[in-house]
Amino acid sequence: MANERLSSLLIEAGFLDRAGTIGRKRFARAVSESPAARTAGRSYSHTYVSRWIAGTVPRDDATRTAIAQAVGAALGRTVALDELGFRRPTTADPQAGLAYPGSAEDGVVATAQLLDADLASAPVVLGAPTNVAAWNEASVSWLVGSQPPVGDRAEGPSRIGLSDVQRLRTMRETFDRLDSTFGGAHARNSLVQYLRTELPLLLRAAGTADVRRALFAAAGESTQLAAWMAYDAGLHGLAQRYFIQALGLADAGEDCLLAASILDAMSHQASFLGRYREAANMARAARLGTDSIGIPILTSHFHIMEARALARIGDADACDRAMGSAVHHFEQRRAGDEPAWISYFDQAEMAAELAHCHRDLGRADIAVEHAQRALTSASGDYVRSDFFVAMVLADSLIDRGDLDEGCRVAADALEVGEELRSARCSSYVDEFRERLVRHRRSTAVRTFADSARHLRLWRPSE
Numbered sequence: 001m002a003n004e005r006l007s008s009l010l011i012e013a014g015f016l017d018r019a020g021t022i023g024r025k026r027f028a029r030a031v032s033e034s035p036a037a038r039t040a041g042r043s044y045s046h047t048y049v050s051r052w053i054a055g056t057v058p059r060d061d062a063t064r065t066a067i068a069q070a071v072g073a074a075l076g077r078t079v080a081l082d083e084l085g086f087r088r089p090t091t092a093d094p095q096a097g098l099a100y101p102g103s104a105e106d107g108v109v110a111t112a113q114l115l116d117a118d119l120a121s122a123p124v125v126l127g128a129p130t131n132v133a134a135w136n137e138a139s140v141s142w143l144v145g146s147q148p149p150v151g152d153r154a155e156g157p158s159r160i161g162l163s164d165v166q167r168l169r170t171m172r173e174t175f176d177r178l179d180s181t182f183g184g185a186h187a188r189n190s191l192v193q194y195l196r197t198e199l200p201l202l203l204r205a206a207g208t209a210d211v212r213r214a215l216f217a218a219a220g221e222s223t224q225l226a227a228w229m230a231y232d233a234g235l236h237g238l239a240q241r242y243f244i245q246a247l248g249l250a251d252a253g254e255d256c257l258l259a260a261s262i263l264d265a266m267s268h269q270a271s272f273l274g275r276y277r278e279a280a281n282m283a284r285a286a287r288l289g290t291d292s293i294g295i296p297i298l299t300s301h302f303h304i305m306e307a308r309a310l311a312r313i314g315d316a317d318a319c320d321r322a323m324g325s326a327v328h329h330f331e332q333r334r335a336g337d338e339p340a341w342i343s344y345f346d347q348a349e350m351a352a353e354l355a356h357c358h359r360d361l362g363r364a365d366i367a368v369e370h371a372q373r374a375l376t377s378a379s380g381d382y383v384r385s386d387f388f389v390a391m392v393l394a395d396s397l398i399d400r401g402d403l404d405e406g407c408r409v410a411a412d413a414l415e416v417g418e419e420l421r422s423a424r425c426s427s428y429v430d431e432f433r434e435r436l437v438r439h440r441r442s443t444a445v446r447t448f449a450d451s452a453r454h455l456r457l458w459r460p461s462e
Helices: 004-012 024-032 035-040 046-054 061-075 104-119 132-143 162-182 184-203 209-232 236-252 256-272 276-288 296-312 316-331 347-360 364-377 383-399 403-417 423-439 443-451
Strands: none
Touching: 004 046, 004 061, 004 184, 024 046, 024 061, 035 061, 104 184, 104 209, 104 236, 132 236, 132 256, 132 276, 162 184, 162 209, 162 383, 184 209, 184 423, 209 236, 209 256, 209 423, 236 256, 256 276, 256 296, 276 296, 296 316, 296 347, 316 347, 347 364, 347 383, 364 383, 383 403, 383 423, 403 423, 403 443, 423 443
């Protein structure tokens, strides 16, 4: 099997062209001239390089070290043996991706390391818990502007233009559609593989400051999607790290609106995990960091994320104020004024967010009204979001005593959910299941439970 990681690194370092054919002799010379090769008295030809790329693993430590030294010298950084694709990175850094990057290059290195650990299924990263201090540090670092923006770059493994930026955004849109339709676990590994192959090469390429800033912002969007997909798959420590690196990439690209939106997404995850105070604070930080820009649709979303957190802790007065501000700014939105990536936040999405808040505050009738409005006006393009709000509607119907209708809505949603690979969907189902406990002797509930036994999301072991 071909060693895709090694090929990607050699392209990134400028040894090979994009086709991976030109430059093998040049790399063989670089390996032969490395300190490890000289110490061991070794020399290599392009035939060795072809074998390594084809998947042959050098048996001796000296050769592996020589390859790492040659690649590292070209990249201007230390390259770990694990990055070369010769072995699984079982020694992945447990702190990989947790720190907010101090520079653009720090962000590229951290993102690549995180992608490598993800692809290798390193337990210390994939199984890591979230770190509250990391949320706080990232928020403050972004607010105070600790990272310098990227500038012109005259040299690199290749030269980039706006077409490269558009290509990256187009791929993100493709994976975003898959995520929304089938859940984060469906195509997550494919996205991670794509990003590991493309991002380091593009981000270290030569280009003008304007193009490089646009590229870093696009990389931030793509890395944010990797975070969302990990979050949806239930890999919360990994998702947190992707969010932090996405925030750094957006910051390096001087895209303040995108960076604030990423912080807003981090607030969403924190609420889901029960860290409501931190969630509210991150939503406020996102709003504070964009006060001088004032895009109504974004400000609205920041307020509604704060409201979601406040509803969970039962602070009705503060939640009502946040919801009121969200609705006010939503009504001030202007077509064409917002970034393309927030276009999903329409009337249906706002109604869905309000339904969540009122459900959590115990206002079942109001929650039902908003949830029904959300489902009626939904475009149908966001299957998972429609599932979420359908389950909120089912919850609220049960809360107000309408057992028959609540079970019917839930049954319909569970049928739709058969296509979704999403840990978040399972969480919504668990909340509904808890509501049924006190009604377990009801005929409607018994009938529903019996008919739902064959559905994947209803089976507790799934």
